[in-house]
Amino acid sequence: NPHKKLGPQINYTITGIDAGAGIMASTQNALKEYPLAQNKWQLQTSSTAAMTSTLAKAIKFKQPIVVTGWQPHWMFKKFPLKFLKDPKNVYGSSEEIHTIARKGLAKDNPGAYKILKQFKWNPAEMSDVMLQTNAGVDPKVAADNFIKKNPKLYAEWTKGAPRGNGKPVKLTYVAWDSEIASTNVMAEVLNKMGYKATIQALEMQPMWASIATNAADASLSAWLPNTAGLYMKQYKDKIEDVGPNLYGAKVGLAVPKYMKNINTIEDLVN
Numbered sequence: 001n002p003h004k005k006l007g008p009q010i011n012y013t014i015t016g017i018d019a020g021a022g023i024m025a026s027t028q029n030a031l032k033e034y035p036l037a038q039n040k041w042q043l044q045t046s047s048t049a050a051m052t053s054t055l056a057k058a059i060k061f062k063q064p065i066v067v068t069g070w071q072p073h074w075m076f077k078k079f080p081l082k083f084l085k086d087p088k089n090v091y092g093s094s095e096e097i098h099t100i101a102r103k104g105l106a107k108d109n110p111g112a113y114k115i116l117k118q119f120k121w122n123p124a125e126m127s128d129v130m131l132q133t134n135a136g137v138d139p140k141v142a143a144d145n146f147i148k149k150n151p152k153l154y155a156e157w158t159k160g161a162p163r164g165n166g167k168p169v170k171l172t173y174v175a176w177d178s179e180i181a182s183t184n185v186m187a188e189v190l191n192k193m194g195y196k197a198t199i200q201a202l203e204m205q206p207m208w209a210s211i212a213t214n215a216a217d218a219s220l221s222a223w224l225p226n227t228a229g230l231y232m233k234q235y236k237d238k239i240e241d242v243g244p245n246l247y248g249a250k251v252g253l254a255v256p257k258y259m260k261n262i263n264t265i266e267d268l269v270n
């Protein structure tokens with residue numbers, strides 16, 4: 001009921017995802033900045049899958065819930081969600097998802113580097129692949145379907161790049177739906193161009209370390225400037241920022257639209 005304080009109704013819990021995700025660090029920050037921690041609010045660690053299934057259940061019974069949310073993601077398509085305004089700008093405004101590569105890749109695999117550099121797409125295009133995968137299509141097949149439907153993008157991404165002749169390219173990523181989509185599309189593009197692409201899912205910190213230690217060639221999972229800002233700071237001299245592969249991403253706290261009186265993070269405080 002809208003009059004009862006929200007906190008006690010959901011035992012002051014923000015439902016989050018995997019502990020290493022940057023959105024979790026940002027949310028810990030929000031707990032302090034707003035200040036929510038003093039009001040007993042806490043951040044629950046789980047996983048994207050657990051968070052979205054808890055969200056689905058709450059929405060089914062029109063119950064209140066606060067989740068860590070981000071765009072692009074199918075949750076905003078599937079559920080009536082709204083971001084909470086963030087007047088203290090803890091989450092930053094819009095984000096870009098960057099491609100990062102190990103130093104030296106441009107030199108010893110210029111063709112793959114060129115394709116990685118030219119790979120850019122928008123939230124709607126990424127969501128096409130995410131929705132297929134969310135509907136049960138294997139990510140590799142969803143990537144293939146997308147490439148078949150978008151010959152113009154494929155031509156842009158591969159323009160002027162030499163064929164790979166079996167040259168290996170190792171991609172690491174963090175298994176968020178957005179990066180499952182982009183990494184599988186990139187792997188399929190590389191394979192169609194004759195490279196031998198392999199992909200490996202890692203937690204966030206090991207993913208960044210895999211590029212910094214040359215254990216992998218590239219990753220499309222760097223949410224910047226905020227969400228992965230700490231990792232970029234830690235590894236900036238050991239990796240190369242190839243540039244954004246997606247513009248217009250967004251990270252924050254989200255609630256179902258039926259929570260009419262909760263519109264900014266400050267509404268959680270009182």
Ligand SMILES: C[SH](C)CC(=O)O
Nearest residue numbers: 021022023176223227
């Ligand atoms: C959950 S977002 C995809 C990225 C992040 O939080 O680091």
